[in-house]
Amino acid sequence: MAAVENVERAQSQTVTALLALRDLIVNGELKSGDRISELVMVERIGVSRTPLRTALVKLEQEGLIEEIPSGGYAVKAFSEADVFDAIEIRGTLEGLAARYAAERGVAQMRLAELRRCVETIDNTIHTDHMNDADFQTYLHANERFHALLAELSGSPALIREIERVARLPFASASAFVLAEASLPESQRILIIANEHHRAVVEAIENRESARAEAIMREHARLSHRNLMLAMRSQKTLDLVPGSALIRRRA
Amino acid sequence: MAAVENVERAQSQTVTALLALRDLIVNGELKSGDRISELVMVERIGVSRTPLRTALVKLEQEGLIEEIPSGGYAVKAFSEADVFDAIEIRGTLEGLAARYAAERGVAQMRLAELRRCVETIDNTIHTDHMNDADFQTYLHANERFHALLAELSGSPALIREIERVARLPFASASAFVLAEASLPESQRILIIANEHHRAVVEAIENRESARAEAIMREHARLSHRNLMLAMRSQKTLDLVPGSALIRRRA
């Protein structure tokens, strides 16, 4: 078992505990339903109970763990429906962000940034076989595109909410990239996704707010399809971040 | 200054601290930008620092306070735009909830509950002058309607998110009721709002999902109008819960 270590030296104990706990949960070392014993975690992570408890409160707000009536916390379990809904919520909020961007207008410089992301993604996916470096580049550009879009809404509250729902690992923008790669439909899906990106940039530029909103909603529905495909076998599901939290129905 | 007391005896210190702090912030005793001194609050609320800090972490997640870079928390300030956006986010999420309810179908019994809320509201607003009891009845029925609608989505994640955004006092379902009452347009607005309620129930019953979604979005836009009306004078703005957090622009 890998020891949990501080990668960064300058961070607070609370952040250390938060990252370590999130890691343990997402990687499945703490399984759904498991009670999280504070003393065990104190030993394992190497912080005292105070920052650990602070981290637990934050994780509960994030939705990864839930309070046990008799006290303490347990790791949450997610059904396929839960994941589906989380994706739809993200799509709805990103749709609102795109609409705001289109209605309120954005500087050409920011649009150019979006276009650069689209180009970068184009360059990585139009190849016969993506290697690890391609994946990293793709992941980064995709995350950046979605983060940028949220920012362009100009609404701090909306940015916050999108970040919150995207913090559920299986609802993040790039949750299904790895799973996709192992599918035969892989390249086609990535091409379609990037076409959505291209179209929403165009819609924002033309101030077509309804179109911008609809595109981002449809974009999230690609994730719905990926989810269904990934759920078909444990092998592909294992490639989805946070898959340890998802219980497949019998 | 009213002393902060435990109303319920059986609740935890953390809950005591949370309720007390929320009260102080919403009622404006702690003003926007004020640093929240833990020791002062310990003295004022009568709990130790540990549960107080837990409550602070939760309030930060709720969005009422924010971390100060150098440590500690300060009460957040909200612009008119922030409030506007919070209302729009709530409307968008409630729209999604209504759509889910329509798509997935709900039992007649639950629909009947919704209709009872609509009737109750009808009975309270079709009178020349609403008294305090009418207000309380209205408030209760309105909150219940919105809570029920969230439930009917059948999505725990969505219920959670709606509850979260509605926890901002000025974004709650009934935030503008008191302010409305002091406006000449008062009764007309309440009648329109309840017509929205009636229409969304009908849409859900007929499985008209797009209509159900659109209605709830439009419903939230009534709050937009109320916000603008309330912002015109400090007197009406003071009637909005959490108004102390809203700074009117010069």
Added chain:
DNA sequence: AGAATTCATTCTGTATACAGAAATACGAAA
């Protein structure tokens, strides 16, 4: 008088001690 610097105070982040409640294991009785 104004600015800079130093010192004292205050505050937060963290660790730890303690008490009451919950969970578990053990033993006795049917």
Added chain:
DNA sequence: TTTCGTATTTCTGTATACAGAATGAATTCT
């Protein structure tokens, strides 16, 4: 062997002590 009751252990919620950092005040120098 199974079930019920009891005792022990473990756990969480809370209070508090401590250290380093930040803030503010006072003093000194220009």
